[in-house]
Amino acid sequence: LTVLPYRLSASADDKIAEFTGGADMADSGIELTAPEIAENGNTVPISVNAPGATAIMVLATGNPTPGVATFNFGPGAASQSASTRIRLAGTQDVVAIAKMADGSFAKASAAVKVTIGGCGG
Amino acid sequence: MASGVKPRVKVPKKAAAGEAVTIKTLISHKMESGQRKDKEGNVIPRSIINRFTCEFNGAMVIDVTMEPAISTNPYIEFEATVPEAGDFKFTWYDDDGSVYDTAKSIKIA
Numbered sequence: 001l002t003v004l005p006y007r008l009s010a011s012a013d014d015k016i017a018e019f020t021g022g023a024d025m026a027d028s029g030i031e032l033t034a035p036e037i038a039e040n041g042n043t044v045p046i047s048v049n050a051p052g053a054t055a056i057m058v059l060a061t062g063n064p065t066p067g068v069a070t071f072n073f074g075p076g077a078a079s080q081s082a083s084t085r086i087r088l089a090g091t092q093d094v095v096a097i098a099k100m101a102d103g104s105f106a107k108a109s110a111a112v113k114v115t116i117g118g119c120g121g
Numbered sequence: 122m123a124s125g126v127k128p129r130v131k132v133p134k135k136a137a138a139g140e141a142v143t144i145k146t147l148i149s150h151k152m153e154s155g156q157r158k159d160k161e162g163n164v165i166p167r168s169i170i171n172r173f174t175c176e177f178n179g180a181m182v183i184d185v186t187m188e189p190a191i192s193t194n195p196y197i198e199f200e201a202t203v204p205e206a207g208d209f210k211f212t213w214y215d216d217d218g219s220v221y222d223t224a225k226s227i228k229i230a
Contacts, residue, residue, distance in 0.1 A: 042192060042193070043192040043193070044192075047198075060190050063190050064156055065156075065188065065189060065190070066190075067188035067189075067190065068188055068190040068191065069185055069186060069187050069188060069190075069191055070185065070186040071183060071184075071185050071199075072181075072183065072184040072185070072186075073182075073183055074176075074180060074181025074182050074183060074184065075180050075181065076175075076176070076177045076180040076181060076182035076183075076201050076202055077182050077183055077199065077200065077201060077202070078141030078142070078200035078201050078202040079141065079199075079200045081199065081200060082183065082185070082197060082198065082199040083196075083197070083198040083199075084185075084191065084192075084195065084196055084197050084198070085191070085192040085195070085196050086190050086191060086192055087154065087189075087190045087191070087192050088190075
C-alpha cells in the first residue's frame with residue numbers, strides 16, 4: 001500500500017474557480033452537515049442545504065480528485081437540499097458551494113477526521 | 122455493463138397536493154473510482170455512475186453530476202414538491218453508456 005499525500009489539492013481551487021467564475025463567496029446561506037469523525041472513509045454521510053440555490057457543488061479538498069458531486073435543482077424540488085454518501089481519502093476539509101438564483105455564491109466547509117481512508121491507495 | 126445493478130427508490134404512495142415529500146434512492150453499483158490497484162499493481166479502470174436525474178411529470182426535480190468520490194451503491198436523498206398526482210421518473214447514467222431507470226407513481230390523498 002502506498003500512502004497518498006493528503007495535501008490541499010491545487011485542483012480544488014481550479015474546480016471552485018470554474019464553478020464560480022472567480023466570484024466572491026458569502027459565508028452564509030448554505031449549510032453543510034458532515035460528521036466530525038468518520039471511522040470509515042469509504043462511506044461518509046453528508047448533507048447540504050442552501051435555500052434559494054440553483055446548484056450546489058461539493059468538493060473533497062484532500063482527495064486525489066477533489067470533485068464529489070454537483071446537485072442541480074429543478075422547479076420540482078421542494079427544497080434545495082440533498083444527502084448522499086461520499087468517499088474521503090483521509091482527514092480533510094469538505095467544501096460545499098452554492099450558486100444562488102440571483103447569481104451570487106455561498107460557501108461552507110466542514111473538517112472531517114478519517115480513521116480509514118476510502119480511496120484504496 | 123456493470124453487473125447486478127439494481128435501482129431502489131422510496132417514494133410515499135400518496136401526498137397532499139403541493140406537499141413536499143422526501144425521496145430516497147439507492148442503486149447497487151460498485152462505483153470503481155479509478156484510484157484503486159489490483160494485486161499486480163495495475164490500476165483498476167474507473168467505472169462509475171456519473172449522473173442521476175429525477176423528474177416529476179416531465180419537470181426536473183434534481184440533476185446530480187457524480188464523481189468518483191461518491192460511495193459504492195450511491196445513495197441520494199432529496200425533497201420534491203407534488204402539485205398533482207403523477208409519476209416520478211428516476212434515471213442513472215453509467216460511464217459505460219448504460220442507462221438504468223425506474224418510475225414510481227404517487228396519488229393525491
